[in-house]
Amino acid sequence: MTEPRDLTLLACQIDVPETPDAAARDSHLRSVVARIRAVAEPGQYDLIVLPELSAIEYSEAAFARLDLLAEPLEGPSFMVFAELAQAVRATVVYGFARRDEAGRHFICQAAVGPDGVLLGFYDKLHLAQFGDSAEAGAFRAGDHLFQFEICGLRIAPLICYDIRFPELTARLAADGVDLVLQCSAYAHDLSFHSWRPFVVTRAMEQGLAWLGLNRAGDGWGGSIWCPGYADAAAPEQVFGPKECFVPLQLPRDFRRGNAERLPFDRDRRGDYAGLPVHRAEVPGGG
Secondary structure, rough: OOOOOOOOEEEEEOOOOOOOOHHHHHHHHHHHHHHHHHOOOOOOEEEEEOOOOOOOOOOHHHHHHHHOOOOOOOOOHHHHHHHHHHHHOOEEEEEEEEEEOOOEEEEEEEEOOOOEEEEEEEOOOOOOOOOOOOOOOOOOOOOOOOOOEEEEEEEEEEHHHHHHHHHHHHHHOOOOOOOOEEOOOOOOOOOOOHHHHHHHHHHHHOOEEEEEEEEOOOOOOOOOOEOOOOOOOOOOOOOOOOOOOEEEEEEEHHHHHHHOOOOOHHHHOOHHHHHHOOOOOOOOOO
């Protein structure tokens, strides 16, 4: 058995152009792969991550063209990223609009291993329908979780709005997940301001490493990396607005160091729901 080692990953905060048709989508995919190949040597990274719907633009116009832009699980996106995975000998996690055999559409993150074989996929559980998001009319909600392991670390993708539901993160932590890949298309709308505090909160309350990866560009960007702990001396890492390819490393024993600083797991109780409540009324309180 191979000895577990530290995880090396490349976070790809990419520009996504307008994609009016499948030809534009496929041209964009080839361009993205070329840009990644320019910064990733074979064997340099264990994991390469791209954001939500990284194959197409995030817009109502694109959602109205899903008959042209959505693809099957092993469609054009899979083909180009499988080739990339084999070329750089890394697992690649990427986003696309998935069309199933019944013609339904899903916001999907898939993972392909360094041998070019599909590891699995995750469809977004929670569809955002507020601010600059309008997903519910175009997509179906997913019905399962997906996890995989690299370097002895368990990894799970989530997608954007999924971060708002702490019960979901708690479930992943209970499953033994070490790293969450929250792949996003996070516009600077009314909910963007609280996104990064949520990343730090979700990571630290469960002791998880967390990559909140956005697409690049005006009104996007600002991805965030929190390896399970953040303070004034070791703050979370925040990206700028422009396209960037950021190398990150996660020590395989990161949980131990975090637990020594903040012993949440040791002090967490399992009986909060069963605790009795002593209530009192304040005189004159109305």
